[in-house]
Amino acid sequence: MRYWWWRLPVFLIVASVPFYWLYQAWAFALGPDPGKVLVDRLGQGALVLLLITLALTPLQRFTGWSGWVAVRRQLGLWTFAYASLHLGGYLFFILGLEIARLPEEIVERPYILVGSLAFVGLLALALTSNRWSMRRLGKRWKQLHRLVYPIVLLALLHMLWVVRSDAGRWALYAAIAAFLLALRIPALSGALGRWRSRRTISAKPGI
Numbered sequence: 175m176r177y178w179w180w181r182l183p184v185f186l187i188v189a190s191v192p193f194y195w196l197y198q199a200w201a202f203a204l205g206p207d208p209g210k211v212l213v214d215r216l217g218q219g220a221l222v223l224l225l226i227t228l229a230l231t232p233l234q235r236f237t238g239w240s241g242w243v244a245v246r247r248q249l250g251l252w253t254f255a256y257a258s259l260h261l262g263g264y265l266f267f268i269l270g271l272e273i274a275r276l277p278e279e280i281v282e283r284p285y286i287l288v289g290s291l292a293f294v295g296l297l298a299l300a301l302t303s304n305r306w307s308m309r310r311l312g313k314r315w316k317q318l319h320r321l322v323y324p325i326v327l328l329a330l331l332h333m334l335w336v337v338r339s340d341a342g343r344w345a346l347y348a349a350i351a352a353f354l355l356a357l358r359i360p361a362l363s364g365a366l367g368r369w370r371s372r373r374t375i376s377a378k379p380g381i
């Protein structure tokens with residue numbers, strides 16, 4: 175497997191973070207409401223992983239190193255795994271598994287609906303992130319995977335709704351997302367590609 179020496183540590187680090195948080199909860203290091211802190215951390219973890227996944231293609235274009243995109247599928251699936259744990263944590267710790275309370279919860283906290291939409295989008299991407307779906311869907315696969323952009327916006331709106339009074343952290347994520355989305359504008363991504371090829375040519379000996 176190509177880049178196994180890079181893929182394996184990425185896998186181990188991302189897989190071990192939720193265990194570390196669980197350990198902290200067990201060691202009473204997460205304050206008086208560890209369930210809520212776990213839900214928040216998993217939600218934030220999902221958003222960070224989503225942004226890192228979005229950054230990989232520009233990083234590859236910028237540096238020319240294909241190791242970045244070698245971990246793209248893995249990190250996309252980890253985003254979905256963290257979001258699933260975030261949802262599971264919400265149902266278990268906040269809702270106490272009283273699913274019948276969900277309609278009343280949605281009226282009280284409408285941001286849950288926005289998070290759910292982002293989650294359904296992530297589910298669609300996770301289910302079709304295999305070679306079989308790529309072959310079956312052909313051109314439509316790329317179109318479907320452009321869903322990642324509205325998902326980022328929904329996740330940011332969902333977070334803003336939760337953290338309203340502490341918008342500094344949100345503003346940082348929003349600025350990173352805006353930069354990464356801007357890099358997808360054809361004029362900018364083309365300029366990045368041209369900059370990279372100019373750099374490669376000038377780095378060749380004798381040129």
Ligand code: HEM
Binds near residue numbers: 216290296
């Ligand atoms: C069915 C889907 C989802 C549900 C039910 C849900 C529910 C929640 C709830 C209840 C909170 C607030 C917890 C609290 O502090 O009381 C929250 C916060 C948050 N969620 Fe979600 N969420 C969902 C999907 C997502 C997704 C897909 C993402 C990101 C990709 C996400 C990212 C976040 C973030 C960043 C926060 C703020 C965490 C913080 O305060 O640091 N959520 N979510």
